[in-house]
Amino acid sequence: MHTAMGTTEIFLIAMLVIFTLPYLIWRLANIDYWAPLVVVQIITGVLLGPGILGRAYPDYYAFVFNPQVMLALNGIAWWAVMIFVMIAGIELDLKKAWEHRRESTITASLALSVPLAFGCVAAAGMLGYAGWKGAGAQDWQFVLGVGMACAVTALPILILLMEKLEILREPIGQRVLRYASLDDIAIWGVLALILLDWTRVGRQAGFMLVFVVATVGYRRLMVWLQERDRWFVALVWLGACGLAADWAGLHFMVGAFLAGAVMDAHWFDQNKLDALRQNVLLVMMPVYFLSTGLRTDWGVGGAAVFIAAAVLLAASVAGKLAGAHLAGRILGWGKGEASIIGWLLQTKALIMIIFANILLDKGIVTSETFTALLLMAIGSTMLTVPVVYPKLRRVAALVFKSS
Template structure:
């Protein structure tokens, strides 16, 4: 099939069909997971002829640009709160409450990571095909643990908007924790990949490595300097700087032996918050999520070896799902993010935090590309991300059903 026709078919399947299914289902399923489900279904059944040229080369390139933009906007979102629904609850917390909140956020990350790492090391990596190609047993186990600790900030923002203002005090807490989770996820990915390199970045540094490190330092310095400037820059300068921060960050991280998505994320995080507030961050994220990234996620599902998608893989995914959900819920019950929360409300916050969404798939893709996850583990984690995302809304609504039935002070209809 000609390259252009293959791309058109590629876009029709993973963008057009995914969007159509999303609308037919009344947006009940987050659009981020639909192309993944389509890809998984095609990989499992093998009904797509190889001669059709799907996945296409151009589709893969555009999909990667889309996921770079998603990572970049996720970095932007960690530095500013313009993307969050407006609420008085977003005001700075008093010191005591802030410490409690940070402790809760830390527990919500550490408990799933620790339990996931131990379970992977002592059970899952012993399953056939689960050994990580690189890094050894503990590195592969920590990669699985990191994926279980993820909370999907971009998808969670969309879910929270769909839930409306009635439960905003709870959803706002979950979003604040998810922002921290998102930042720690990318930092943890970087540290894990550096550890997997075994210090080779420092031992075998070349001129290109030094240049890439210099670019990263220059971006950080430029962001800090721009933040200190009192006079706001013209809008055109802000827009011109965006691709510079994204592309330069992605290039620097890839040259340093890390993944380009890491650099795109940190490039977004280096953009001054005052600049970010002048940008349509939500629209940029939506464009990437609906118009470009479905190709990347659909290809991720399609490229999974169909032979690993079976009952054993589904069992492993369900076991990991139970472990991830229980760990998140136990963490927020043991250390609630706010002292006034009832057990039911704390569980509702934990239910939102267990949403994996596309951030886990991005993380798993990076780890698989670097050899820290096997194809079997990757398939199970992608399935886990889809299941956890699908369950987030129904679980949350079930937990707050009684709360919703009671009038909330200060609540306004949507």
């Protein structure tokens, strides 16, 4: 039966599994409060990976997720995540952050540096054991990479969760977006530092120089174009930036983020931009979640991976809360305000998973470390709404506090 089926039919079987299984789990179990659909899709990707489905049913796993099918799925996944990261770059509101620069800089700096320090300590401890550091990494790259993974805030998923909490357009939601926007820039800057290849430093410097010059021309073109044309030109720009960044050795996702970061959100209708993000999440990103799940590995032992994930989650959450409380003391926030902001900013989800995928691609971390980071991201995101919702109800006045 299997041999009679061609690649197209097997590909469609894989697509049916990808889109049917997580939706049924999410809808029938009615767990939206605890786990948004995107989180269920990530978990399902892990379940469909080689560590669980592949181990339990190796023949069926090899049949459905054969190399030809995986090649097709990976192409969809790469383009989907590039669009997703570009949107994250577009949504950076640097002008708003500049208007509130003292508050934004203090909060964003502490909300990034404290969990980064906590994560680096945890990563330094992991260096004492075999199986965590990637073959292509120096110690400082591993420590800084894992530390930054603990400091990441997932801006696009944070937007979705704040929409669910009905605070996105309220003053506190806009403040949190400013803090997360500044942290996003630092995250990608540190990633570029980690990935810096001294054997190709000339090529990477050349990429940055050409990118700066091209950005000037691109921005002038986008201002001149009508909005209907900007959408198409933005995708051409995305492909060019991703290709150039990957050619330079920085990874195509760095190029995707830079492509979006130099765009202005007001060039596009906000409702259409929101709809594009939602549609990418609905139509294409589940394929990326599957490819992420296929990278999970329990080679150093399931218990060790779960322990590492728990330690990293504790470092991430404790660091974000500590950083937010320090900012609250300096800025004189009200009671309960720092806790709400800290819990929102510790949301990891997709940006951290993308970050960890890049570390894995470049040999900075092993598959086991990637799995621990993936579990940490899932736990972080699942905690956000259940923890923040009751806090908001107790301190309802915070929703309307503008500074």
